[in-house]
Every structure is written in C-alpha cells, then in structure tokens.
Amino acid sequence: MTLPDVHLSRAVSHALRHEPWLYELELDEQGWVPVDQLLSALREKGGEWVSVDRPALDRMIEGGSKRRHELDGDRIRALYGHSVPGRVQRHKADPPAQLFHGTAPETWDVVQGDGLRPMRRQFVHLSMDRETALMVGRRKSADPVLLVIDAASAAASGTRFYEGNELVWLAANVPAKFIGIEE
Template identity: 50%
Template structure:
C-alpha cells in the first residue's frame, strides 16, 4: 500500500473505530456511516491533500491484509477494534475449535490470572491463526507469547464469539480456564 493510502487507512480506522464525533459522523447500530459523509469529513479536514474518493477506500479495503473495513452499498464501517462508547451490534457465530492471541511477556501473568479482557476496546481480539497472533503480539513484544484459546469449549460453555473477518474473531472476554500457552 502506498504511503498516501496507508495514511488514509489509518485515518479511516481512527474515525470509524475511535472518534467518529471528531469527524461529525454518527455510527449506526452496526457501526456504519454513509461513504459520502466519511469522504466529506476526510476531505474537509485536509483541504490541501488530494481529495479522497470512494475508489481510494475500495482500494484500501481490497489490498489490506487485515481487512479492517467493509463497504456495503453506500455505507462503510470498521469491522473490529472499536473503542466508542455505544456498543456495536454483532451476531454471535460458532468459532473454530481453537483461536490464538499474541501478547507480551509482561502481560502474561495478569492474563493467566484474570483472562483476556478488552482493555480500551469493546471486545477482545483473537486471531484465527498463529501467524496473525504473532503479528499482533509483535506490536507489544519483539518475541510475543502466543496463547491458544479453547474456543470450542468456551463456546459450549456459553461464551459468545463474533467473527470480525476471516482472520479476526471477537469476544467480550476470555476467562483464564480457556487459555493455554502455545509458546513464549
């Protein structure tokens, strides 16, 4: 992704996940805003920058390895990572048997005591594969701890899981009993 699109992608994520009000946007219950409203807000904040158009957003979505956003008709939303106060409506889904979470060595003891908590987000983010968990974990630790989540057992015990995209799953929390250290 070129630097212009990368910068736009970061700003779109910020606007749709964390600060829609700063852009004059209001997320609907599922986290959508009109594409035209987002484009207007982005372009108003950066009048000297080449205007962002729908095709830019479509290209960002198409080439992103993390699939953070989606456009449906004339609306766009962030798929996961929200820290806004109002809860985003999600439909529960049966998770794969195992999911993964990359974390720092520093956080490990706390997680093994109290489970995975969403911290400043609405949901705990889980990875569908070890590679994604490693990538996420490296943001906080050069050699992250990879936790395996017994998602099948957790789901059987009544925990709800939500699909963020094909590689990211979400849950309100994951109690420690469903966690094991895959490697550290």
C-alpha cells in the same frame, strides 16, 4: 497527487473505530456511516485529502492485507477494533476449535487470573493462526508469548464469539480456564 492507501486506511479507521465525533460522524448501532459523510469529513482536512473519493475507498479496501473495513451500498464501517463508547452490535458466530492471541510475557500472569479482557477496545481480538497472533504480539513485546484459546469449549460454556474478518475473531472476554500458553 494521490493519497497513499495506508494513510487513508489509518484515517478511516480512526474515524470509524475511535473518534467519529472529531469527523462529525454518527455511527449507527452496527457501526455504519454514510460514505458521502465520511468522504466530506476527510476532504475537509485539505491538501491531498481533497481528492479522496469512492474509488479511493474501494482501492483501499480491496488492496489491504487485512479486511478492516466494509462497504455496503452507500455505507461503510470498520469491521473490528472499536474503542468508541457503547458497543457496536455483532451477530454471534461459532468459532473454530482453537484461536490464538499474542501478548507480552508479563501479561501472562494477569491473563492466568483474569482471562482476556478487551482493555480499551470493545472486544478481545483473537487470531485464526499462530503467525498472525505472534505478529500482533510483537507490537507489545519483541519476544511475545502465544496464548492458545480453547474456543470450542469456551463457546460451549457460554462465551460469545463474533467473526471480525477472515483472520480475526472477537469476544467480549475469554475466561482464564480456556486459555493456555504455547511453550
């Protein structure tokens, strides 16, 4: 029996983003771990997991709707979403002029004063398009608000941005003066 890609993706994300120590993995400063170590840790779960191999990882990564993980030779890492202690090192990048963030309406009051902060993650997640931001916002509210980020001005004022993947940008925080709400 083959393990569904969605189950594999969730387990790999958990291991590489949130609790690598539960899998006896150590992320390097850029979040990489050896593929063989990850596969061994997953196989120890038993049952369907014993069949997890490198081709299964390749299929999961290539078949996903979003690029969440990256393979480089014999290494793998999560591209974003880390909540592990310490910060995964990123390379600064120039963001597009605007980015978006979907959230619950009651959060808007806090954002107006404090800006966007990463909360339990290492970075604030920002979307390239309105639809993705609203989809993410629906995880927090049935009727999310759409925040519009003036990323170009924020970057010009010193906010550091990092590319997560083709749809997601990251920032340590975004000051309130660069955030508006789309009515």
